[in-house]
Amino acid sequence: MTDPIRLGIAGLGTVGRGVVRIVQTHRDLLASRAGRPVEIVAVSARSRKDRGVPLDAYAWEDDPVALARRDDIDVFVEVMGGAAGPAKDATEAALAAGKDVVTANKALLAIHGHALAEAAEATGRVIRFEAAVAGGIPVIKALTEGLAGNEIRRVMGVMNGTCNYILTRMENAGLTYDEAFAEADGLGYLEADPELDVGGIDAGHKLALLAAIAFGTRVDFPNVRLEGIGSVTIEDIRQAADMGYKIKLLGVAQMTGRGLEQRMSPCLVPDTSPLGQLQGGTNMVVLEGDAVGQIVLRGAGAGEGPTASAVIGDVIDIARGLRLPTFGQPVGALRQARAAYAAVPAPYYLRLSLVDKPGALAKIAQRLGEAGISIDRMRQYGHEDTAAPVLIVTHRTTRLALDEAIAAFDSTGVVEAPPVAIRIEEV
Numbered sequence: 001m002t003d004p005i006r007l008g009i010a011g012l013g014t015v016g017r018g019v020v021r022i023v024q025t026h027r028d029l030l031a032s033r034a035g036r037p038v039e040i041v042a043v044s045a046r047s048r049k050d051r052g053v054p055l056d057a058y059a060w061e062d063d064p065v066a067l068a069r070r071d072d073i074d075v076f077v078e079v080m081g082g083a084a085g086p087a088k089d090a091t092e093a094a095l096a097a098g099k100d101v102v103t104a105n106k107a108l109l110a111i112h113g114h115a116l117a118e119a120a121e122a123t124g125r126v127i128r129f130e131a132a133v134a135g136g137i138p139v140i141k142a143l144t145e146g147l148a149g150n151e152i153r154r155v156m157g158v159m160n161g162t163c164n165y166i167l168t169r170m171e172n173a174g175l176t177y178d179e180a181f182a183e184a185d186g187l188g189y190l191e192a193d194p195e196l197d198v199g200g201i202d203a204g205h206k207l208a209l210l211a212a213i214a215f216g217t218r219v220d221f222p223n224v225r226l227e228g229i230g231s232v233t234i235e236d237i238r239q240a241a242d243m244g245y246k247i248k249l250l251g252v253a254q255m256t257g258r259g260l261e262q263r264m265s266p267c268l269v270p271d272t273s274p275l276g277q278l279q280g281g282t283n284m285v286v287l288e289g290d291a292v293g294q295i296v297l298r299g300a301g302a303g304e305g306p307t308a309s310a311v312i313g314d315v316i317d318i319a320r321g322l323r324l325p326t327f328g329q330p331v332g333a334l335r336q337a338r339a340a341y342a343a344v345p346a347p348y349y350l351r352l353s354l355v356d357k358p359g360a361l362a363k364i365a366q367r368l369g370e371a372g373i374s375i376d377r378m379r380q381y382g383h384e385d386t387a388a389p390v391l392i393v394t395h396r397t398t399r400l401a402l403d404e405a406i407a408a409f410d411s412t413g414v415v416e417a418p419p420v421a422i423r424i425e426e427v
C-alpha cells in the first residue's frame with residue numbers, strides 16, 4: 001500500500017471528535033477506499049480536556065497555525081469555526097505551507113471563500129468543504145460532480161436544522177416562537193450566537209456557497225437577502241396550514257434576467273411537497289438542472305456523525321487524488337454576478353385584520369386589482385372582536401407590486417393591524 005495520507009485536525013469539539021472517531025473505528029475501510037491509510041498525526045484545541053476519544057497517539061499543538069504548518073501533515077482539517085481569527089489564519093497558513101484543506105466552516109468560506117480559493121489555486125492546493133453545507137448531505141459533491149453537465153436553474157433548501165426544529169415544534173405542539181426557541185436551546189441546538197441560526201445567517205452562508213458552485217459566480221454572501229424566523233407567529237403557521245401550506249426558512253438561489261437572486265427567508269411551501277413534509281432538525285436541498293430536472297436530497301445537516309462523515313468523504317477524495325477547484329471552476333472563471341432581488345414573481349400569502357364593516361373587503365380587493373394583483377383564494381374567519389381575520393392567496397405577482405398594494409391599503413381606513421405577506425415558493 002502507498003504512503004498514508006496524514007491529517008492535522010484543528011478543533012476537537014462535536015465535529016473534530018467525530019472525525020477522530022471515524023478514523024479510529026473505520027481504519028481498514030478507509031484505507032481500502034482511499035487506497036492508502038488515513039492517519040491522524042497531530043491535533044489542536046483550546047484545552048486538553050478528555051474528549052471521549054483516545055488522543056495520546058497524536059502530537060499536540062496549542063496553536064492551530066503551528067499545526068497547519070507541520071511538515072508531517074498532508075491535509076489540514078479545520079473544524080474550529082469562526083469567520084476570522086485562528087480559523088482563517090490557520091487555513092491561510094496551511095495553504096501557504098502546501099497543505100490541502102478540509103473544512104466544515106461555512107462562515108469562513110462565505111466571507112473569505114474567494115480569497116482562500118485564490119490562495120489554494122496559487123499554491124496548487126485544494127479546499128474541500130462538504131461538511132460546511134447541509135452537514136452530512138453530499139450536496140457539494142452532487143452539484144460539483146454529479147450535476148456538472150447541467151445548467152443549474154434553481155437551488156433551494158432548508159439548511160438550518162435549528163430553525164426547522166423550532167418551526168415544526170410550533171406547528172405540531174402549538175408552541176409559541178419563544179417556547180420553541182427555549183426548547184431548542186435546552187437541547188443544545190443553538191449556535192453560541194443564536195442569531196446565526198434564527199436570523200438566517202448560518203443558512204445564508206450555506207446558500208451563498210451553493211450559489212457560487214451552481215452559477216459559476218463569486219461567493220456573494222453580502223447580497224443574500226436575509227430574514228430570520230423571529231417574526232413567524234403561531235397564528236401564521238395555523239392559517240397557512242389551513243390554506244394547505246407549511247412555513248419554512250427557505251433558501252433560494254436563482255439566476256434571473258436581472259442578476260443572481262439569493263434569498264433566505266420564511267416562505268410558504270405546499271404541505272404535501274417534500275419541503276413541506278420536512279420535520280425537526282433535518283435538512284433538505286433541492287437542485288434543479290436543465291437536463292436532470294429536480295433532485296431532492298434529505299438528511300442530517302448537523303451532529304457529530306453526519307458532519308464528520310462529510311469531512312472524511314473529502315479526505316478520501318483527496319487521498320484518491322481527486323483535485324477539483326474550490327467552487328467547481330478555476331477562480332478566474334467565476335463571474336461577479338449582478339445582485340437581483342424579487343425578480344421572480346410568485347404567489348403570496350396575505351394575512352389581514354380588517355374592520356368588520358360592509359365594503360371593507362371590496363376596498364382591499366380594489367387596491368390589489370389596481371396594483372395588477374389577482375386573487376387566487378380568499379378566506380374570512382369568524383371572530384368575536386371588531387377586526388375580521390382575512391387570508392388571501394394571490395396569483396403570481398412581484399414583491400414590488402405587492403408592496404405597492406399594501407402601502408395603498410393605508411388609505412382604505414379598514415386595515416386594523418400591519419398586514420403579513422409571505423412568499424409562496426413554487427416547488
Ligand SMILES: NC(=O)C1=CN([C@@H]2O[C@H](COP(=O)(O)OP(=O)(O)OC[C@H]3O[C@@H](n4cnc5c(N)ncnc54)[C@H](O)[C@@H]3O)[C@@H](O)[C@H]2O)C=CC1
Pocket residue numbers: 010011012013014015016044045046047062063064078079080081082086104105106107131132135301302303304307
Ligand atoms: N456541530 C455541527 O453539527 C456542525 C458544525 N459545523 C461547523 O464545524 C465547525 C466546528 O463546529 P463544532 O465542532 O460544532 O464546534 P465546537 O464548539 O464543538 O468545537 C470547536 C473546537 O475548536 C476548538 N477551538 C476553537 N478555537 C480554537 C483556537 N483558537 N485554537 C485551537 N482550538 C480552537 C475548540 O477548543 C473546540 O475543540 C464550525 O465551523 C461549525 O460551523 C458544520 C456543520 C455542522
Ligand SMILES: N[C@@H](CC=O)C(=O)O
Pocket residue numbers: 135159160161162163189190191197202301302
Ligand atoms: N446551526 C446549524 C448546525 C450547523 O450547520 C443548524 O442548526 O443547522
Ligand code: NA
Pocket residue numbers: 130131132133134135136137138139140310
Ligand atoms: Na454537505
